[in-house]
Amino acid sequence: MNTMQRSGSGSLQSPRSPSSQAPFLSVSVTDPAKMGNGVQAYISYKVITKTNLAEYQGNEKIVIRRYSDFVWLHDRLFEKYKGIFIPPLPEKSTVEKFRFSAEFIEMRRQALDVFVNRIASHHELRQSDDLRIFLQADEQTMDRARFQETGIFKKKPADLIQIFKDVQSKVSDVVLGKEKPVEESTPEYEKMKNYIFELEEHLAEAQKHAYRLVKRHRELGESLSEFGKAVKLLGTCDDDALGKAFSELGAKSEIISIKLQKEAHHLLMNFEEPLKDYVRAVQSIKATIAERATAFKKQCELAETIKFKEIDLNKYKLTRSEKLAEAEREYEMLKAEGEETSRRFDTIVRLMNEEIVRFQEQKTSDMGLAFHEFAKGQARLSNGIADAWRSLLPKLEAHSS
Amino acid sequence: MMGKEDSMENLSLEDDEKFTSISKSYSNYRSAMTCLSDSHHPLSPSIVDDSNDPLLVSSIQSSAIDDHDVEQFQNPTIISPPLNLEYLNITVSDPHKEIQASPSIVPGTNTYVTYLITTQTNLPDYGGTDFTVRRRFKDIVTLSERLSEGYRGYFIPPRPDKSIVESQVMQKQEFVEQRRLALEKYLHKLAAHPLIKKSDELRVFLQVNGKLPLPTTIDVASRVLDGAVKLPKQLFGESGNLIVPQDVVHPAKGGRDLLRLFKELKQSVANDWGASNSSIDEEDKDFLKNKERLHNLEQQLSNASKQAESLVKAQQDMGDTIGELGLTFIKLTKFENERATVNTQRERAADMKNVATAAVKASRLYRELNSQTVKHLDILHEHLSLMLGIHHAFSDRSSALLTVQTLISELSSLNSRAEKLETATSKIFGGDKSRVRKLEELKDSIRVTEDAKSCAIREYERIKENNRSEIDRINRERHVDFVNMLKGFVTNQVAYTERIGQVWSKVAEETSRYSRES
Numbered sequence: 064m065n066t067m068q069r070s071g072s073g074s075l076q077s078p079r080s081p082s083s084q085a086p087f088l089s090v091s092v093t094d095p096a097k098m099g100n101g102v103q104a105y106i107s108y109k110v111i112t113k114t115n116l117a118e119y120q121g122n123e124k125i126v127i128r129r130y131s132d133f134v135w136l137h138d139r140l141f142e143k144y145k146g147i148f149i150p151p152l153p154e155k156s157t158v159e160k161f162r163f164s165a166e167f168i169e170m171r172r173q174a175l176d177v178f179v180n181r182i183a184s185h186h187e188l189r190q191s192d193d194l195r196i197f198l199q200a201d202e203q204t205m206d207r208a209r210f211q212e213t214g215i216f217k218k219k220p221a222d223l224i225q226i227f228k229d230v231q232s233k234v235s236d237v238v239l240g241k242e243k244p245v246e247e248s249t250p251e252y253e254k255m256k257n258y259i260f261e262l263e264e265h266l267a268e269a270q271k272h273a274y275r276l277v278k279r280h281r282e283l284g285e286s287l288s289e290f291g292k293a294v295k296l297l298g299t300c301d302d303d304a305l306g307k308a309f310s311e312l313g314a315k316s317e318i319i320s321i322k323l324q325k326e327a328h329h330l331l332m333n334f335e336e337p338l339k340d341y342v343r344a345v346q347s348i349k350a351t352i353a354e355r356a357t358a359f360k361k362q363c364e365l366a367e368t369i370k371f372k373e374i375d376l377n378k379y380k381l382t383r384s385e386k387l388a389e390a391e392r393e394y395e396m397l398k399a400e401g402e403e404t405s406r407r408f409d410t411i412v413r414l415m416n417e418e419i420v421r422f423q424e425q426k427t428s429d430m431g432l433a434f435h436e437f438a439k440g441q442a443r444l445s446n447g448i449a450d451a452w453r454s455l456l457p458k459l460e461a462h463s464s
Numbered sequence: 465m466m467g468k469e470d471s472m473e474n475l476s477l478e479d480d481e482k483f484t485s486i487s488k489s490y491s492n493y494r495s496a497m498t499c500l501s502d503s504h505h506p507l508s509p510s511i512v513d514d515s516n517d518p519l520l521v522s523s524i525q526s527s528a529i530d531d532h533d534v535e536q537f538q539n540p541t542i543i544s545p546p547l548n549l550e551y552l553n554i555t556v557s558d559p560h561k562e563i564q565a566s567p568s569i570v571p572g573t574n575t576y577v578t579y580l581i582t583t584q585t586n587l588p589d590y591g592g593t594d595f596t597v598r599r600r601f602k603d604i605v606t607l608s609e610r611l612s613e614g615y616r617g618y619f620i621p622p623r624p625d626k627s628i629v630e631s632q633v634m635q636k637q638e639f640v641e642q643r644r645l646a647l648e649k650y651l652h653k654l655a656a657h658p659l660i661k662k663s664d665e666l667r668v669f670l671q672v673n674g675k676l677p678l679p680t681t682i683d684v685a686s687r688v689l690d691g692a693v694k695l696p697k698q699l700f701g702e703s704g705n706l707i708v709p710q711d712v713v714h715p716a717k718g719g720r721d722l723l724r725l726f727k728e729l730k731q732s733v734a735n736d737w738g739a740s741n742s743s744i745d746e747e748d749k750d751f752l753k754n755k756e757r758l759h760n761l762e763q764q765l766s767n768a769s770k771q772a773e774s775l776v777k778a779q780q781d782m783g784d785t786i787g788e789l790g791l792t793f794i795k796l797t798k799f800e801n802e803r804a805t806v807n808t809q810r811e812r813a814a815d816m817k818n819v820a821t822a823a824v825k826a827s828r829l830y831r832e833l834n835s836q837t838v839k840h841l842d843i844l845h846e847h848l849s850l851m852l853g854i855h856h857a858f859s860d861r862s863s864a865l866l867t868v869q870t871l872i873s874e875l876s877s878l879n880s881r882a883e884k885l886e887t888a889t890s891k892i893f894g895g896d897k898s899r900v901r902k903l904e905e906l907k908d909s910i911r912v913t914e915d916a917k918s919c920a921i922r923e924y925e926r927i928k929e930n931n932r933s934e935i936d937r938i939n940r941e942r943h944v945d946f947v948n949m950l951k952g953f954v955t956n957q958v959a960y961t962e963r964i965g966q967v968w969s970k971v972a973e974e975t976s977r978y979s980r981e982s
Contacts, residue, residue, distance in 0.1 A: 258803050265796045272789040279782045286771065286778040293768040300761045305943055308950055420806060427812040431978035434819045438971035441826070445965035452957040459951050 088183045089113045090198065092176040095168045098129075105129050106168060108175065112198045124199055130155070132197065133175055135209045139193040140182070145354045145407070146414030147188065148422055150181035151343030166328075170336055177340065247359045255419065256352060263345045270342055273335040277327050284323030291316025308459055319451050326444040333436035337429055344422065351415065358408045365401045372397055552655040554670065555582040556648040559640045560598070576600050577640055579647060583670045590667060597673045601626075604647060610665045611654075616860035616923075617930030619853040619938055620660065621653035658937070748928070754935050758854060765848045772841040776834060783830025790823030815975060822971045826964050833960035840956065843949040847942055854938070861931055864924040871917040878913060882906045 094109040112124045133152060141149050153174035156162045182188045196208060291313040298309025372394050379387040558580040583595040601624075608623035624646035655661045793816050800813040885906060889899045 254803070254805075261799065265792070265799055269789070269792045269796060272785060272792055275785045276782075276789055279778070279785045283775075283778040283782050286774040290768075290771040290775045293764070293771040297761075297764040297768045300757065300764050301943070303943075305946055308947070312950060312954070423806050423808045423812075427808040427815075428978060430812055431815050431975055432980070434815050435972060435975035435978045438819065438822065438968045438975060442965050442968035442972050445961045445968060449958050449961040449965060452954050452961070455954050456951075456958070459947075459954060 086116055087114060088116055088119075088189060090176075090179045090183050092128075092172055092179060095172050097163060104163075106163070106171075108172060110179065110198065118195060120199060126198065126200070126205070127202055128197070128205070130171070130175075131209060132205055133178065136182075136193055136197045137178075140188060140191060141350070143191065143193070144188060144414075145358065146351065146411035146418070147185070148344065148347050148351055148418045149188075150178050150185075151340065151347045152178055153343075166331070170332065173332065173336065174340065246356065259345060259348050259352065263342065263349070266338065266342045266345060270335065270338040273330075273338050277331045277335055280323050280327035280330060284320040284327065287316050287323065288320035291320070304461075311455060311458055315451050315455050319448050322444060322447050322451075326440055329440045330437065333440065334433050337433035341426060341430065344426070348422065351411075351418075355408075355411050355415065358404070358411055362401075362404050362408045365397070365404050369394070369397050369401050550587055550661075551585060552587055552661050553584045554648070554651040554655055556580070556644050556651065557582065559644055562600075576602075577643075579644060581651070581670060587662065589662065589664075590671065592671075595671050597670065599669070601643065601647075603669065604650065607665060607669045611660060611663065612856060614663070614665060615660065615930075616864070617857050617927030617934070618657075618659060619850060619857050619934045621650065621657065622849055622852040623650055751928075751931065755858065758851070758935075762848070762851045765844060765851070769841075769844040769848050772844050776838055776841065779830060779834045779837060783827050783834060786823050786830065787827030790820045790827060793817075793820035793823065796820075818971050818974050822967050825967050829960050829964050829967070833956060836956045836960075837953060840949050840952040843945050847945065850938065854934075857931055857934060861924070861927050864920070864927045868917065868920045868924050871913060871920050875910065875913050875917060878906060878910050882910060 089112070091111050092108050093111065095106050096108075098105055098107050107127050107129050110126050110128050112119065112126075113122065115122065137149060137152050140147075153171050156167060156171075161167050182191075182194055188194065196204070200208070293313075294309050294316065295313030298306040298313070300306070372390070376387075376390050376394050378384075379390050556579050560578050560580075561575050562578050564574045564576060578598045578600045581597050581599050583590075584593060585595075586593060604623055605626070608620075611620055624643065654666055660666055797813045797817045797820060800809050800816070804810050804813070882903065885899060885903050889896055889903060892899075
């Protein structure tokens with residue numbers, strides 16, 4: 064029930080029936096199933112698409128996808144839509160034994176569902192061909208597409224490349240004796256970058272505490288259960304009314320322990336996971352920031368190159384060298400490239416500005432819901448515990464008299 | 465509210481470490497508990513006013529046990545007397561460093577701490593109502609030793625540990641404060657025991673200033689030296705073995721009774737608390753049944769006490785983590801508000817602040833709940849520690865029985881030797897002067913031993929009776945204490961979890977617009 068709340072549908076308006084006039088695209092990721100054996104084993108998911116868009120074949124389509132397919136989609140979108148904050152993916156699991164635990168699988172399924180739905184509800188991303196392939200293609204086509212991409216578009220940590228490039232250019236600058244700024248540094252952009260980096264730190268801390276809180280619920284549940292058992296045994300020492308009272312205390316402790324375990328799970332799925340998602344979203348923004356820096360640098364370098372080319376050109380014009388024609392052609396090409404690069408950079412800037420606003424709005428409603436679920440869960444737990452203990456009081460009164 | 469970054473660092477999580485090893489030693493637990501109930505936690509409210517809250521049950525209702533703040537030593541609270549109108553209120557305060565007059569051999573022990581013991585009473589023996597003395601820990605040890613000698617068979621509360629290691633490891637003030645509390649609790653327990661509260665030993669301790677009169681030395685070494693002369697004669701069964709009957713009342717100790725000491729030592733080693741295969745014939749079936757029950761009770765108490773510690777730790781952790789989460793969100797709120805470029809950020813910051821405030825409140829409530837829980841579940845530890853007193857009382861009984869049986873066997877061997885000697889001398893005409901003399905001596909020994917045996921039997925019966933009445937008393941007291949513990953524990957849980965629920969319900973209400981359950 065809760066996951067449906069979180070992911071929602073990718074429609075512009077809630078559909079009444081598949082054949083309503085308003086265009087909609089609704090996706091859900093369900094039914095995780097373990098496939099294969101041993102080291103090769105993996106989890107597959109059913110991806111169900113309901114739509115009335117013309118580009119899609121038919122009203123409903125079900126395909127089977129695995130985690131690496133989602134990764135493929137993410138990487139393709141990241142390459143094609145620079146400037147847009149691509150919705151983040153849940154992490155790859157490194158711990159073997161955890162990979163197939165029910166909790167992990169459920170968390171991942173929920174996160175993947177949110178991922179696809181965010182894409183389907185983003186005004187630009189939803190139009191992507193890659194999304195269509197992902198939602199519609201048969202498994203073999205999907206596998207082929209995935210294998211192709213791992214070579215060419217293999218996603219490397221964007222930050223790492225950026226650092227590497229920075230080092231490269233700095234070295235060459237020093238060698239050539241040039242000091243040029245390779246970073247964009249308008250005050251607003253600086254502010255935004257600082258905000259993002261600091262935000263990540265804060266959120267990571269909050270997520271850490273949230274996870275610990277989940278653990279505390281489990282620990283309290285366990286120790287209460289053990290305490291209840293010990294108290295029951297203590298009650299058997301005196302076989303009078305007191306013994307019964309102890310026994311009832313023990314039974315109530317067990318009931319409350321179960322409540323605590325339930326709340327721990329609810330907290331994990333509806334509070335800790337959204338916080339983790341928030342962190343991932345911020346990391347996705349950082350990746351876009353790196354892309355923007357790359358584009359900016361390219362723009363700068365190209366501008367430099369063009370300038371030099373101009374100088375050469377004028378030199379050739381004056382000396383009426385035969386290299387002139389060649390140089391002119393190159394110059395025109397460079398200028399065209401320069402314009403294209405600038406255009407791309409400007410697009411990124413424009414998109415980012417829009418995206419930041421969208422991001423803030425989305426996060427306010429995501430966190431608002433998470434806070435609501437958190438508070439609701441805590442209230443339910445505390446009231447439940449109070450009720451359970453309260454029901455014991457009249458019995459205690461009766462026994463003690 | 466906003467400037468809480470510093471308090472993050474002050475949140476002392478070292479208290480956790482004190483709980484990690486589930487302590488077997490009673491004193492370890494007590495040291496941890498004193499740190500837990502401190503109110504200088506950054507998240508605690510400035511004024512903790514428990515007394516007016518009708519929802520808070522102030523736990524234990526047994527007459528003398530109470531929690532005193534250091535500030536209260538000036539005005540000791542008058543605890544309402546239980547059934548009769550007698551009271552004996554004791555306060556321990558004002559620790560003071562003193563220098564030892566004579567330099568001691570062991571380095572680093574020229575100073576010691578004394579405590580002010582203030583007593584208020586209306587017991588007739590005291591001949592007054594208010595008394596003050598200064599005592600050091602050594603005096604407490606002496607008092608407890610005198611009590612165990614004088615009250616054999618009774619369940620005497622165990623005294624605080626000497627804990628030499630802790631005194632080195634802990635900060636001086638912490639240790640002194642911990643000890644002060646422990647001493648006070650100990651004296652309260654003594655004052656709560658129906659017989660010990662009327663004892664001379666306690667009265668002298670509370671009234672008479674100056675050095676506490678030392679007990680008759682149990683120093684075996686010096687006794688052996690002065691008994692060594694007589695030892696060969698004893699071993700050869702010859703005369704000069706004058707046993708003063710009163711000495712029989714105590715288990716064999718010292719040079720005079722080295723032989724008996726060895727005999728009894730061998731036997732007592734075989735006696736184990738749990739082992740029912742002792743060669744000593746305990747004929748009292750009721751006693752054996754009670755012993756079995758108390759042994760079982762001890763095991764269950766120990767287990768329950770351990771689990772109670774775990775529970776308290778888990779509750780503490782829960783409160784701490786919620787508090788930390790709250791503080792983190794407060795920081796985030798401040799951050800978002802400072803850097804806001806769009807309104808949605810401010811909206812989010814407002815939501816976050818509500819959640820953060822609620823979390824901090826909940827954390828405080830958990831802490832309070834926990835300190836109350838500690839007080840209630842403490843009863844488990846109290847009764848567990850009483851088991852030690854019960855052990856001693858039962859071993860008093862065993863050693864008394866051992867004394868009786870040793871004397872009986874000695875008597876029978878003396879008698880058979882006398883018989884043999886008589887038949888031997890009767891055969892010789894006129895009698896053998898030396899043999900006759902020996903016979904006379906033997907007959908003397910027999911008489912003395914007979915008297916000693918009677919004394920020992922009386923003593924044994926007395927101890928048996930003490931045991932019995934004490935078992936009844938402790939069962940009654942335990943019943944009352946446990947009922948109070950259960951009621952107090954449950955009532956507190958209800959009260960606090962209700963309040964925590966209210967705090968969160970409000971936030972859930974405030975954020976309900978985000979819910980899609982429409």
